[in-house]
Amino acid sequence: IVTKLTTKESELLTLLSAHSNEILERNxxxxxxxxxxxxxxxxxxxxxxxxxxxxxRPxxxxxxxxxxxxxYKLIVPNEEESNEDEE
Structure with a gap:
């Protein structure tokens, strides 16, 4: 499924991704x-x-x-967890 993000959604997701598995301070x-x-x-x-x-959600x-x-924190599996899931 392809979803087009708004500019703000894209900026926020990019910022969260840059700080994945870390706290992104609200301010x-x-x-x-x-x-x-x-x-x-x-x-x-x-x-x-x-x-x-x-x-x-999917x-x-x-x-x-x-x-x-x-x-906020964007929780993503680390590479080791991803590799274990593929085995």
Whole structure:
């Protein structure tokens, strides 16, 4: 299935991917993508995170989780886990 992402979705997924299996601090993402850490931008980012989660749902090994008070983490299997699954 091919899904076209909006610019913001693409930027957010790219940033999450660059920090995969690490915490992406919420305020860092807001400043990188929206240029300001405001209430409305934060709510907008929450909506985009929800959309990305829905798009990733068919892939059971990949998920975006909340890290309370800090930000988000894109959980992806490491290469060793991927190789074990293929065997």
């Amino acid at each position: 860092h993402a807001l400043k990188q993508i929206w240029e300001e850490d405001t209430y409305f931008n934060a709510r907008s980012m929450d909506v985009y995170i929800t959309k990305l989660r829905k798009l990733l 892939e059971p090994n990949i998920e975006i989780i909340n890290i309370h008070g800090k930000g």
